[in-house]
Amino acid sequence: MTNSTGFASYFQFNNVDWPNMWSASWETVWMTLISMIAVIVFGIILGLILYLTRDSKNPLVKVFNWVVGLLVNIFRSVPFIILIVLLLPITKSIVGTIIGPKAALPSLIISAAPFYARMVESYFREVDSGVVEAAQSMGASTWQIIYKVLLPESKPALIAGATVTAISLISYTAMAGAIGAGGLGNLAYLDGFQSNNNTITLVAVVIITLFVFIVQGVGDFLVKRTDKRTL
Numbered sequence: 683m684t685n686s687t688g689f690a691s692y693f694q695f696n697n698v699d700w701p702n703m704w705s706a707s708w709e710t711v712w713m714t715l716i717s718m719i720a721v722i723v724f725g726i727i728l729g730l731i732l733y734l735t736r737d738s739k740n741p742l743v744k745v746f747n748w749v750v751g752l753l754v755n756i757f758r759s760v761p762f763i764i765l766i767v768l769l770l771p772i773t774k775s776i777v778g779t780i781i782g783p784k785a786a787l788p789s790l791i792i793s794a795a796p797f798y799a800r801m802v803e804s805y806f807r808e809v810d811s812g813v814v815e816a817a818q819s820m821g822a823s824t825w826q827i828i829y830k831v832l833l834p835e836s837k838p839a840l841i842a843g844a845t846v847t848a849i850s851l852i853s854y855t856a857m858a859g860a861i862g863a864g865g866l867g868n869l870a871y872l873d874g875f876q877s878n879n880n881t882i883t884l885v886a887v888v889i890i891t892l893f894v895f896i897v898q899g900v901g902d903f904l905v906k907r908t909d910k911r912t913l
Contacts, residue, residue: 698881703869707889709783710865713855714893717790718848724795725847726840728754729802730828736803758796762854765793766861786863790854794847801843805836838909845901849894856890866890 728750735747760768766789770780773788809832817831833840859867866886874883 697879698885699873702873703866703882703885703889706864706866706869706886710852710855710867710890710893713783713786713790713858713863713865714848714851717787717794717851718844720787720791721794721798721847721851722844724791725798726802728795728799729806730832732799732803733806733832734824754796754799757792758800760793762789762793763857763860765789766858766863781862781864783864786855786858786865789858790851793854794851797850798843798847801847802836802840805839805843806832808839809835838905841901841904841908845897845905848897848901852890852893852897 731750732747732754735743735750738744738747757765766786769789769792773785774780776788777784779785813835814827814831817827822830855863855865856867856870859865859869860871862868866889870883870886873879874881874886
């Protein structure tokens with residue numbers, strides 16, 4: 683009885699502004715979804731560039747591969763919270779503001795796209811070289827090899843990598859909220875931590891955890907549906 687009373691006194695769920703909580707939840711979903719779409723596009727493009735230029739004997743192509751690889755390594759190595767601060771001038775010029783969900787998008791995309799690009803490159807390298815060589819021997823162009831060999835053969839791995847990246851983005855949105863980017867992270871920090879309202883922080887954490895479970899479940903389902911070995 684004492685424990686339940688102590689729990690009830692510590693977490694006052696009647697003090698939660700639920701409409702505000704749902705609005706923050708939607709902002710987190712919106713930031714994650716929009717940034718993830720961009721991350722998949724840019725990540726696959728960068729991964730393809732790294733894969734296609736890795737063994738070139740052309741000096742210019744080698745330099746290009748080195749430059750792209752260097753930029754990818756730099757941006758995926760910088761801690762996200764520091765990257766947000768570094769990109770504030772760029773964010774201001776692109777979005778017009780440095781606060782709110784839109785302001786978080788450039789940092790989310792720039793931080794996650796290189797991370798996903800390296801995974802994409804490794805997935806393409808795992809494609810059976812015999813399949814690629816067979817397509818080349820039949821006169822397939824580079825674009826045909828990409829669309830008909832690389833992407834289909836690595837689809838389960840690409841989905842699995844996108845799932846991992848999406849979960850990372852959810853955690854990034856929470857960190858971005860600490861500097862005014864909106865979403866559940868911002869709500870947990872301002873209305874929860876700074877206002878000494880532990881209930882709001884708890885509810886925000888639970889909702890973020892549910893988002894992670896949902897993304898992981900959907901990702902696992904899509905991987906099983908696209909993996910030839912499980913069909």
